[in-house]
Amino acid sequence: MAVVRTLLYLVVYPGLLFLFVYSTFCEWFDRKVYARLQNRMGPTHTGRFGLLQPIADFFKLMAKEDIVPEAADKRLFSILPVVGLAVVATAGLLLPVWNFDLANPGLTSFSGDIIVVLYLLSLPTLILFLAAWASTNPFATIGGARVLTMFFGYEVPLFLAVLSPAILADSWRLAEIAAFYQAKPLLLLTNLLGFIVAVIAVQAKLERTPFDIPHAETEIVGGTFTEYSGKKLALFRLTFDIELVVSSGLLAAVFLGGFPGGAVVGFLHFVVKTLFVIFLLSLLRALTSRIRIDQVVSFAWKYLAPLAVLQLLVTILLKGLLS
Amino acid sequence: MSFQIPIGPQHPALKEPISLRMTVEGEVITDVDMRLGYNHRGMEKLAEEKSWLQNIYVTERICGICSHSHATCYVQGVEKLMELAPPRRGLYIRYLVAELERVHSHLLWLGVAGHEAGFDSFFMYTWRDREIVMDLLEMISGNRVHYAINTLGGVRRDIDEGQKAKILEGVATLRKRSEYYFYIGANEPSFVARIAGVGYLSKESAIALCAVGPVARASGVARDVRKDDPCAVYGELDFEVATADTCDVLGRVVVRVKELLESYKLIEQMVKGLPAGDIAVKAPRKAKPGEVVSRYEAPRGENIHYIKANGTDKPERLKVRAPTLANYPATVEMLRKGFIADIPLIFAAIDPCICCAERTVTLVAAGSGEESVVRMSDLRRQALARHQNAPVKRNAVWPL
Numbered sequence: 001m002a003v004v005r006t007l008l009y010l011v012v013y014p015g016l017l018f019l020f021v022y023s024t025f026c027e028w029f030d031r032k033v034y035a036r037l038q039n040r041m042g043p044t045h046t047g048r049f050g051l052l053q054p055i056a057d058f059f060k061l062m063a064k065e066d067i068v069p070e071a072a073d074k075r076l077f078s079i080l081p082v083v084g085l086a087v088v089a090t091a092g093l094l095l096p097v098w099n100f101d102l103a104n105p106g107l108t109s110f111s112g113d114i115i116v117v118l119y120l121l122s123l124p125t126l127i128l129f130l131a132a133w134a135s136t137n138p139f140a141t142i143g144g145a146r147v148l149t150m151f152f153g154y155e156v157p158l159f160l161a162v163l164s165p166a167i168l169a170d171s172w173r174l175a176e177i178a179a180f181y182q183a184k185p186l187l188l189l190t191n192l193l194g195f196i197v198a199v200i201a202v203q204a205k206l207e208r209t210p211f212d213i214p215h216a217e218t219e220i221v222g223g224t225f226t227e228y229s230g231k232k233l234a235l236f237r238l239t240f241d242i243e244l245v246v247s248s249g250l251l252a253a254v255f256l257g258g259f260p261g262g263a264v265v266g267f268l269h270f271v272v273k274t275l276f277v278i279f280l281l282s283l284l285r286a287l288t289s290r291i292r293i294d295q296v297v298s299f300a301w302k303y304l305a306p307l308a309v310l311q312l313l314v315t316i317l318l319k320g321l322l323s
Numbered sequence: 324m325s326f327q328i329p330i331g332p333q334h335p336a337l338k339e340p341i342s343l344r345m346t347v348e349g350e351v352i353t354d355v356d357m358r359l360g361y362n363h364r365g366m367e368k369l370a371e372e373k374s375w376l377q378n379i380y381v382t383e384r385i386c387g388i389c390s391h392s393h394a395t396c397y398v399q400g401v402e403k404l405m406e407l408a409p410p411r412r413g414l415y416i417r418y419l420v421a422e423l424e425r426v427h428s429h430l431l432w433l434g435v436a437g438h439e440a441g442f443d444s445f446f447m448y449t450w451r452d453r454e455i456v457m458d459l460l461e462m463i464s465g466n467r468v469h470y471a472i473n474t475l476g477g478v479r480r481d482i483d484e485g486q487k488a489k490i491l492e493g494v495a496t497l498r499k500r501s502e503y504y505f506y507i508g509a510n511e512p513s514f515v516a517r518i519a520g521v522g523y524l525s526k527e528s529a530i531a532l533c534a535v536g537p538v539a540r541a542s543g544v545a546r547d548v549r550k551d552d553p554c555a556v557y558g559e560l561d562f563e564v565a566t567a568d569t570c571d572v573l574g575r576v577v578v579r580v581k582e583l584l585e586s587y588k589l590i591e592q593m594v595k596g597l598p599a600g601d602i603a604v605k606a607p608r609k610a611k612p613g614e615v616v617s618r619y620e621a622p623r624g625e626n627i628h629y630i631k632a633n634g635t636d637k638p639e640r641l642k643v644r645a646p647t648l649a650n651y652p653a654t655v656e657m658l659r660k661g662f663i664a665d666i667p668l669i670f671a672a673i674d675p676c677i678c679c680a681e682r683t684v685t686l687v688a689a690g691s692g693e694e695s696v697v698r699m700s701d702l703r704r705q706a707l708a709r710h711q712n713a714p715v716k717r718n719a720v721w722p723l
Binding site for chain 1: 326327328334335336349350437438439440441442443444445447448451511513514516517662663664665666667
């Protein structure tokens, strides 16, 4: 029985199948919001309101010809999309929406899981760099170099911003952090600065405008993905969709008071709050233009990092006041 | 580490084929090499085999965006050769269409600039509003792209009161929107961060490298054929030459939006002051021997047509100098020392129309890079020989 339960947990809910369906829904939501902000319709044809469009895109790509370049490191090139997907899906399992039981920390909810989620969310960046490097295309190589350069910009502010609420809550476990803020919702307001920093850093992590520099199509064609096609590209796209869900879920858990109310109500909280975060990300995407790689790094260290440090300072002072 | 990246002949930033070979060191461009000749269409040769009237429609097809500019430039020249004086109403309608075309071209360019900078919202909004002016052009001429409104000695279609009202209404909407885009283009922080100081071209080098149109005007050179050599109606109308002195892509955005506002002013003046009378006079079939140079300020810059007549009903020679060609030397200068990220923006900022500027083909051997000159008959013989020896297509191994 335990084996079946674990399998269901991994494959159906909240594992791959659920993440697949929900992440494609989030992609649809993102595309629709982005399109409406640009005075367009967005997906309308496939399924009701175009809801099935991302799924259709995924299956279409799965069926397309899959080309591996002659000069590429073939094994690395082929295995990276799968590893990337596995990493972000694992991160998805750690969200406190399906393991809300505080008293009973299981395999997927433990002290320090916030660090593990952050770590698992950092891995796709390295995977993208390796993928770019393994494809040996000049455009991909430049894209890969840009991925890493950007990584040094946004990662530290993101860590600082996400960890400061945890310091205030005095716990490294996502479920406990969420429970702390559910008990004292007013304290959420003190983390507003951190939330803004984290939203911008997540936008950079997901490589969306204004940070879509590693695959800026007008500059370096497909960037990191130039040589990827067919199944592998489909998996990479899915990886990004799931990463979008997981990172917005993480922000919702840490900054928006988590998902109280058990399995059903908590799930509703999850949907509403992740969609809210995704809405903010889409807004940011529609309102800005792509900036240059040097501007990203200087922006991150001139503004994001000091703001994140300020947030940390506020948190520490507040903690001293509260205790 | 210094290496070469090829931008083109096929690249998402380019709408037409051209080859820009960038030598880059990290993200910085150290050297630029530009190769043309991927889109030669033999327009000038074709023009020698068509009659004066037919050639209006040939020249109109030189460009898909400034189609009216080429046709007008040609018609102006031929009218001078034939000593025709088109009626004023005809001229007003001709330059009314010309200004509407400038509006649609500049709105299109603003969208492209937004897209190249990754600012797709800007792109979507400007292109939505471009539909307004496209609809106006369709209403006046019946076509969205090749208006075919010019004829020798005037224009082919008249406009009535209802159309006038619609033009004024459309222009009023567009003016409001353009002022907003002006605000966005010059104030949106992430967009300005991308375009300010990028693609620097000093006033001296703009003059030395013969830059034309908005590129020259953004470097502070107030050069506009409409003002310097006012043909037909422009002398009677009130407008200013838009310039900027920032010498960068931001300046080119500003100049184009200012020109939009000037064009609205011109359109309103022309519609309100449209004189009564005929729209065209009858043109002779032949032109006396002679030669003429015709200039016209296309949306992209100064357009020059050189026409030579030999007394028959066909031109002996038609030479077209499209504005894009004049801006290439300046582009190379602008690209140097830039970032890879700025290539599409700088290149797009000249509003390149590549097929307009193509006049030659170079044969380059794919393997050795050797260039050669071959006669057409030799080329044909080579092609036939190659096909005879080639294996059946489905078994062919195509070399990259």
